[in-house]
Amino acid sequence: MSAETRETSYREAVREAIRDALRRDPRVFLMGEDVGRYGGCYAVTKGLYDEFGPERIRDTPLSESGFTGAGIGAAMGGMRPIVEIMTVNFSLLALDQIVNNAATIRHMSGGQLNVPVVIRMACGAGRQLAAQHSHSLEAWYAHIPGIKVVAPATLEDARGMLWTALEDPDPVVIFEHVMLYNRTAQLASDAGPVSIEGAAVRRAGGDLTLITYGGSLYKTLEAAEALAGEGIAAEVIDLRSLRPLDDATIMASVARTHRALIVDEGWRSGSLAAEISARIMEQAFWELDAPVGRVCSAEVPIPYPKHLEDAALPQVEGIVAAAKAVTGR
Amino acid sequence: MSAETRETSYREAVREAIRDALRRDPRVFLMGEDVGRYGGCYAVTKGLYDEFGPERIRDTPLSESGFTGAGIGAAMGGMRPIVEIMTVNFSLLALDQIVNNAATIRHMSGGQLNVPVVIRMACGAGRQLAAQHSHSLEAWYAHIPGIKVVAPATLEDARGMLWTALEDPDPVVIFEHVMLYNRTAQLASDAGPVSIEGAAVRRAGGDLTLITYGGSLYKTLEAAEALAGEGIAAEVIDLRSLRPLDDATIMASVARTHRALIVDEGWRSGSLAAEISARIMEQAFWELDAPVGRVCSAEVPIPYPKHLEDAALPQVEGIVAAAKAVTGR
């Protein structure tokens, strides 16, 4: 990490990752709605169209199932497509392709065919986009065998995971939380590839384990800071990979802290947090000094007004309160 | 229960429920692929076309999103549609309508509009239909606020829940496991409506709680029987309603047995079983004498050959073994 660093936004880190992939490998291309001339609905791909042209920065018609399926087909045909679905809500239209095709073809063909497609999509709430544009469906994707699912929360991960995902022979879904795009940090100019399997401990602490990912990481870190002020040392695990889950890192931490809280922007019932809680139950029950807690979104279609949207989502105070409850303080 | 009973199949019970609804309420109609002249892909609706005609037993083109959305629209327009999606795998094509529309419209419109649609679909494996026809995606549906989800496992429930679902002002999804259709039992000729909220205890027992639903109920009951032979008294809870979940029944049982095992045909990671395990963690942790276990499907696209399909799904021996592990015997 001795290289020069530069103030960079998450958006720019994703863009750099795409640019890098396009330069490295002629088989890579990007396809999706408005990725080209418009510059991407979240301005992620701005400039790439001019640099790489319409073949490799391929604007598609509004047809999520069609172009996602085309990405899967192109991957089978030897290309390395990056399919961008504007937001996870629209991916509901493409689930047949992702679940019935991308996730099954290798196994169903007896290992003959690979689907090295990467599907990127924005997710999450916080921009007052209301009930049809604010979903967190990571739990759904993480339920499906045959695909891998990642949620880069840091700039390093956003910069480094795309290339790893493209080198992976299997389909990889990348979630980019909408509230991360404007985040800035110093990023090394030579920031390299990052594994797409394995969680990261973002803060060490011995009193309890906070487990989170994606857009909730920073709220959780803030909560950990606040807890520190009250004398509670929280360890923060950023899952990064949602499928497969890194059980080892989670259980090792719980074995030290004996208490855990999961923070997840998904709706509570059937959330990814439920799966993690169940795994801790199964693998670390005898280590626990208290039941594992969850801070999730309220079970409502996300409403438009700021105060209600805020109330529907995990927030720092709620995390702090839940963490205290788990520690019995 | 003094009325006359008749040997009936689950298939017939569903058919009777549909017929009854069509007779009771002129606003009810059934719509889906091959529900009419063909008689339903699982022969559920055989005969109804002749009885009620093409308007009320409405064959649709292959267009899951279109006709499911039309069902939602018709419900808003004052009808009481029963939409049949042949199997849950094809419902992947209709998820935009179900999640973005049916589930949101009441809340998003500030309570002005209701969507009293009922969506029925077959689910589950066991008929060697391979990777694209054997899904158990109940966990996905149970994750979505705004819809209710039921999985009738008995003939009484299959017969009685449809009418309750149709009377419900909100969207209800009904899962019918494909392996249940041929099951027969005595059904009272006056079998009445059944609530779509609330679990049922199908067998009482004090040593551990087995929690299941749908197609796995009978395997679980068989396992309970086998366990009884080994001196382990298992209580069996049939969830029946997957959203909302009946926490009270679950926790009351766990408070008695102190041990629980969940049997769920969904893929393990992100299964409904995970949610139940997490809830027991949260609500009954101090009651537990052992970690809650899960018996789920292997995380593979379901393969065609019988021995591999069997190996992929929960089976009686596996349930017995897991139950013993939970009881420490």
Added chain:
Amino acid sequence: MTDTKLHLNREHALHLLREMLRIRRFEERCAELYTEEKIRGFLHLYIGEEAIAVGVMQCLTPEDAVVATYREHGHALARGMPMTRMMAEMYGRQEGCSRGRGGSMHLFDAASRFYGGNAIVGGSLPLAVGLALADKMRGRQQVTACFFGEGAAAEGEFHESLNLAALWQLPVLFVCENNLYAMGTALERSESETHIFRKAQSYKVEAEAVNGMDVLAIEVAARRGVAAIRAGGGPRFLECQTYRFRAHSMFDAQLYRDKAEVEAWREKGPVLRFGHWLEETGMLDPAGRARIEAEIEAELATAVAFAEQGTWEPVEDLTRDVYTERLA
């Protein structure tokens, strides 16, 4: 049977102008309020396309149903929704037409059968088909008017909906607002067949293209279509050729089109042209125009005041209406 000819008297002509102006002024104010951060989320302006909503709505009765997209302020106003409750909705106030929960993209009004306010492109077409199916099955003579952009025509849901409506001869008036762009994607880069009405014809739906900048042309075509539908002739399709003068939403740098192109279209603007024509024909004079503007300004001021004075839904009500509360 409805008369399909347009009896254009001065009163009706001024009504059309006023309705278009109400939309224009409402949205101009919304854009300002967005800058002031009173309105948040996505805001999609209809400016330039007003003739379509206004023209079509003239042909509907209160019993008819309307289904629109996230670019639906114009449709809601032309449908008769009170500007006060709309503006309150833009603010997210509980006095808003959707209790504040929907915002700009999700205006709803059960009373006027205004079924949103739908933000999934193409996703509202099946709803319109279903509403029309319900009307038909219940033996009502009602029409469902379904508005959507040309970008939606590429979605599978367009295809499935057109087929269902045609197959079952349902009373839907499909109104495609072809403004040549779907966000930044020009029509010719998204459709192999750029004549959307021809796409509709391929389902054997009677379809025509109309000048979407000419409110009278729209009204005439819509009246013809609605009459045919009410007579039991199945769905009809109008492709209204128009242009969006503003950015797609408030986050759009408009890299994909030339300023000159926008300017050329502005000169064909529906409000501008119709206003000129009314002046030329003597139906409107500067004083009359000023009176209309003043009335709209007053309506708008009331609406903004109503929104400003509106209240926030209590946080305790967050989960209300996810499901219908039922008395035990």
Added chain:
Amino acid sequence: MTDTKLHLNREHALHLLREMLRIRRFEERCAELYTEEKIRGFLHLYIGEEAIAVGVMQCLTPEDAVVATYREHGHALARGMPMTRMMAEMYGRQEGCSRGRGGSMHLFDAASRFYGGNAIVGGSLPLAVGLALADKMRGRQQVTACFFGEGAAAEGEFHESLNLAALWQLPVLFVCENNLYAMGTALERSESETHIFRKAQSYKVEAEAVNGMDVLAIEVAARRGVAAIRAGGGPRFLECQTYRFRAHSMFDAQLYRDKAEVEAWREKGPVLRFGHWLEETGMLDPAGRARIEAEIEAELATAVAFAEQGTWEPVEDLTRDVYTERLA
């Protein structure tokens, strides 16, 4: 440029007959094996439609790609997949072409670019578009032949795929096997436009209807289409008018059609008619016919024996190939 005219010599003619017969006899045996419970799951027979797969496959090179549905035994055989490995797959043996995991609906063969065996109606069309996109982007002159039923034409994925292929001028040969029924739903009860080739034309794709019972007509049309595609002319569409002689699957009581209708179509059967014609023209005599049948019978016996002797994939391998195993 490929020659689009058909040089019909005796050898080729007999090849066509033999290929159709191989499919016919394979499937007849499969139906028996289904009754014997050797084959399970869904079994969809292609009997009556053999001319289509056989005719089209004549025009493809080994480098071309093929995408088919759950009714794909004929395509797999005509593509040259060994009958042994296919039959083993029907049994679920690990010697099968998909390691036994797919069964009847999911035949795959990477070596012959046979991309399934897809059981979601309409779901394979986007895959074909993507395969063709890859070929085009990599500068190859290859064609992707995509087979599907007329029922698939109602799905949104048909619409999106046709548009993408046309818009990007991709090398796809779309082959619609219009057998008039989707399960029990007759075409006229599922499509407002029953001429599927006209639907294709509405995307500006060159399309034609062909007699799907005439293997020569199919071959000629496909050769013309493939040549045009290879010349860079974008996608082509063939609607092959055919009929399924058997039930939809083994669970179909066929309540939706008359026996007489089936009989009438049987008389137009592709094997029957082509066989007669070959006899009339003197290309085939009873001895020749018997020789072909005997050869096929021998091939089939070998295939069945191969399947019978096949082994089950070990249960320990259940989760193998969900993901690609990689060396550390």
